[in-house]
Structure formats: structure tokens, C-alpha cells
Amino acid sequence: MRSIIIFLLLSTISHSASAETIYGRTFDYKKAKPASVYFTGKTREQIELYCKNDRLGGFDLAACAHFEFEIAIDSLNKRVSIATREIEKNDKALRSEGEPEALPYFRKAQAHWEIYRDSYCYAEVYETGPASSRFIEFWDCMTRITRNRLHELAKANTDE
Structure with missing residues (x-):
């Protein structure tokens, strides 16, 4: 007993x-330490080369997936910043003509998109239950959806 x-x-x-x-x-990904902490002392190029190794263990694979997400979110943040400046410029003309401004809606859309991305990836990963690849899959999901959003914003100014 x-x-x-x-x-x-x-x-x-x-x-x-x-x-x-x-x-x-x-899991709160916002509390995760940057991947650079895991790869202390390594350059971006060294990390990219290391992550191409086919024989990585689970922690390394998760850190590499997290690293890829950080690259994707950095690119997206830069694109959102460019889009914001373009919309602000266009809003000045709209404001002078008494028309509604677009920027508040763009910001709202971006905030809702982030909630969608986070919720979708949490749902995708938690659906599988506890697994050794859970965090690799989570970071891969976050990266995939972030890259899709980056592509959407990049093609918004083209005639596709």
C-alpha cells in the first residue's frame, strides 16, 4: 500500500x-526562447546548414523548425510594415476626399489573421495528442501559414 x-x-x-x-x-509559443539561444554562437548560415542534416534528433529538429518560423515571421513583419506605409499614404488622399480609411481595417485583418494562424496550428497539433514530433509539427504549421500570408500580401499589389 x-x-x-x-x-x-x-x-x-x-x-x-x-x-x-x-x-x-x-504550449504558449510566445514564451519560447528564440531559436538563437539553442544555437548560441552560430551564424544564420551555420544554423541553416546544420538544419539540413538528415540525422538530427528531436530537440534539434524542433529548434530548426522554430528557426524557420522566426525567419518567416521576420519576413512577414517587414512586408506588413511596407504595406502599412503604403496604406497610410493612400489613406491621406482618401481622408482629404472624405472617404473611409483602409488602415484600421488592414490592422484588424492582420490581428485576426494572427489569431487564425495560432488557433489553427494549436488545433492541428493538439489533435494528434502527445507525440515526440508535436513541437516540430507546430513550428512547421506556423511557418507554412506565415509564408502563405507573406505570399498573399506580396501578390496583393500585382494583377494576378
């Missing part, structure tokens, strides 16, 4: 300890 109680106590302690990390039951 005593051994069963000790086992249950230890199981409860170890279970609650793991849930307190960012990789516990629920």
Missing part, C-alpha cells in the same frame, strides 16, 4: 512539473 501511495505521489509531482514548462500540456 505504501509503495502505491509513493508511486502515485511521484507520478503527480513529475506530471505537474512538466506541465509548468512551455512544453507541458498547453
Whole structure:
């Protein structure tokens, strides 16, 4: 009986300890340390080369997937900044003509898109249940959807 109680106590302690990390039951990617922390002392080029290795372990694969997301989100943030400046410029003309401005709607759309991306990727990953590839899949999802948004914003100014 005593051994069963000790086992249950230890199981409860170890279970609650793991849930307190960012990789516990629920995961808040915004609390994750930058991938550069994992790859301390490495240049972007060195990390890119390292991540092409076919024999990486789970932690390395997750860090590489996180690194790819950081590249994608950086590109998207730059594109959003360019789009914002273009819309602000166009809004000046609209304002002078008494027309509604576009920028508040663009900002709202971008905020809703971020909620969509985050929610979709959380749903996709949590649906599979606990798995060793959970965080690799999460970062891959975030990267894929972020790149799609980048593509949408880039082609918005073309006649496609």
C-alpha cells in the first residue's frame, strides 16, 4: 500500500512539473526562447546548414523548425510594415476626399489573421495528442501559414 501511495505521489509531482514548462500540456509559443539561444554562437548560415542534416534528433529538429518560423515571421513583419506605409499614404488622399480609411481595417485583418494562424496550428497539433514530433509539427504549421500570408500580401499589389 505504501509503495502505491509513493508511486502515485511521484507520478503527480513529475506530471505537474512538466506541465509548468512551455512544453507541458498547453504550449504558449510566445514564451519560447528564440531559436538563437539553442544555437548560441552560430551564424544564420551555420544554423541553416546544420538544419539540413538528415540525422538530427528531436530537440534539434524542433529548434530548426522554430528557426524557420522566426525567419518567416521576420519576413512577414517587414512586408506588413511596407504595406502599412503604403496604406497610410493612400489613406491621406482618401481622408482629404472624405472617404473611409483602409488602415484600421488592414490592422484588424492582420490581428485576426494572427489569431487564425495560432488557433489553427494549436488545433492541428493538439489533435494528434502527445507525440515526440508535436513541437516540430507546430513550428512547421506556423511557418507554412506565415509564408502563405507573406505570399498573399506580396501578390496583393500585382494583377494576378
